[in-house]
Amino acid sequence: MNETTQSQDALRSEARIAHGALHRLRQDLFVDAFAFRPLPPLEDAKISRWVPWLPERLRRWARWLPHLTVGFFSVLVFLAGMADSGAGPLQGLLAVGFAVLVAAPPLLTLFRPVGAYWLSLFAALVGGFADVAFSSSFSIFGNTGFLTLLAVMVLVVLRTRPRLAVEMWLVTFGVAGALTVLIGADPGDLPPVAVFCGAVLIAAAAVRAWREERRQVVETQSVTQEERTRRTLLEERALIARELHDVVAHHMSVIAIQAEAAPYRVKDTPPELATSFATIRENAVAALAELRRILGVVRSADPDAFAESDPEAPQPTLGNLDSLLDSVRSAGLVVEAVVTGSPRPLPQGVELSAYRIVQEGLSNALRHSPGAEARVEISYVLGGLGVRIVNGAPSRLAKPSPGAGHGVLGMRERVQMLGGEMTAEATEDGGFEVAAFIPVTNTAGQTKTGGNRS
Template identity: 40%
Template sequence: MTPRRDPAPYADPAMFTSSPFPEPLFGAGRPRWLRWVPYVVAFGFTASLLPSTIVVLGGDYGMNSGLAGALGVAQTLPLLLAVGRPLQAWWVIFTADLAAALALAGIPAAPGTIWPWPPPTIVGYLALALALGLRERRRVLLGVWLATGAAGILFGLLRPARSDATWLLLFVLTGVVLLLAGALRERGDARRQLAEQETISEAERARRTLLEERTRIARELHDVVAHHMSVITVQADSAPYRLQGLPPEAAEEFGTIAATARESLGEMRRLLGVLRSEESEQQHGGPEKAPQPGLDQLERLVEGTIRAGVPVELTLSRALGELPPAVGLSGYRIVQEALSNVVRHAPGARTRVSVTPDRTGLTVLVVNGPPPHAAEPLETTGTGHGLVGMRERVRLLDGTLDTGPLPDGGYRVAARLPLTEPPTGKDPTRA
């Protein structure tokens, strides 16, 4: 993984902003005993460095005992905070280290002492650098490293005769610790991201398997239903020849049944063509290229609904003119699905269908009243797929859809379809 190159950190005001990681080290998805390891390590450093720092500052350097105690506490106790908030701990410790160096600069140098950073200060600072490298971002680490070097250089300029190479030693060692700890953290981040990607890939594979299974079921359903529809078509076509003495009305009804069955077969073949895989389309020439229905077939659709026992009043503007194919198909499908819902859930209910265009769009309105008291719905529950299909068609055209029950017990479906081409990449004719 190629790390992202940050802009110049010294120009970033957020250089010393704490990392957004809220959990302590080893705090996520780890055994409980492992979560306590950083605290135990931090407590060990604090317990060992606190008395040694006070003794070195007060005894070896000759600092006032009270000041030595205060600075020793400020330089070591925040190491406990470094487990969860290392940058905040760095601010406290770094400030205390600067204060100690300034205080020592005013005290005569004792033999064998080093300045500006006494040995306990170096050890505690490196422990803090380890916590920083494991938690903070690159630019924060770079800012800490540069601040450490700048402080050493300033003290060298302040007291050149007193300063020695300890500032350079701390500068180099801090850079090494920050680099190694940061690399270790980034390696852990990369492993976690890889695990997340594997989890996402597994979910995508499961979703693809589910979609393939649904496609297979749809094809099998097509085969089963197509067989029965074919039988209905043949029986309806041959009924006038097999049954002698049929009234003309009955023969016409059989013809209508046969025509409806053939139309349903065509619709199912188009649906199957959409469900075919790319490989099947290349082998068999793609889905059927039969014309899609449009608003000019609404009258035929309404006549079929009336024959099913639903009184429908159609208001179809004669000023439709040339509509975009996607708009005409979507309008037809919305009316078709709305009338199918009336037949299934409110058989016999009076229904009004209105299709009205204007300069900017097409308004489709289907309103049905309550079903007659004597009529029982063919279905008492539904899957909701019809409404989902309506919403998807309207969404692909950037239109609006309003559906819902009416106070009198009826139902209303109102769609507004803009007279524009669908956005790039959307094809409502295949919805």
């Protein structure tokens, strides 16, 4: 009983497989067989990769190289068909018609690939029946139509999907075998030709599958690169948000304290003024609470993002630049620092961003240009602060860096946040240069909150 049930299940499984194969065959070769599917021109990136030596004026014509190749092949097929025309006018007219019928399918593959296959199969069968009329033997393999049919099948596989190679092979040799049996002709070269065509179509399907796999790999790499860049920017913005929180929180705390103490500094403070100061203090305290809440949301995705640093430590400023330079010098980087202009207190956000830009620029020099010398320039100019970090060419091979490789994006994010401009590019001697300008509209009154300078 169990064996009978297993046999029935096996038959049902085989029937489902066969039904699925027939359904795919119908969808691929019969449904919308003559649908319009134009072959797009080549992409400019492929042309630049394949023929980089080609002049720019000719590259726009090179985009149509596949179309021109197929068209040239169709012309050759037509000329080969015309070469077989007979001496009589009727035979000449038939030869011209057959040549057009055989030469049209390759050109049709550029627009309607599956329909081109059916037209090419029809042309091969017409050639076989023509052999019956003139030589009393049926064979679709001994005329130009069959060679064109094989070329069309290869083009269709390369244009559509690999499984069409099996489907077209089954249909072609199924029809050829059935007609051979019905006519009673000698099968002759049918088996070896079938094997040869199968090998050619399998090779075409392999090429198509390889191209499709390569395209998917390129798309996956592009998506991965975009996601990595987006994640790096988000991480950098989270770090900036935490640092700016400390800067803004300090000022808001000062506002709250001064608003609370102000009524006690004035004798007989009017009730309206005391109420205003109390409102200012309440708003400052509420703003501090909102800042902490927003910072918690930003850091919630990675609660340990800043675990290595002391949350109570003050944020670094340009006053800590000497300690940063000593640190990188101890790591082996020869660095020179030059300060031009008159140093003055700047907003804490500007000082913090400038410090981080210098820190990242020197870190990149250590990682990517071992053995090179670096130079840091801080320029206090009217209306802002200029920062420039430049290093020479490496004197030895750089080790692979485990970082994400998006430090420049983080620096640019900081500069743009403050309304500044930044450039990062390689120098002529093989080094690298980062230059940024951060505008400062007003620095008056910052001496009390700017901190001491060493």
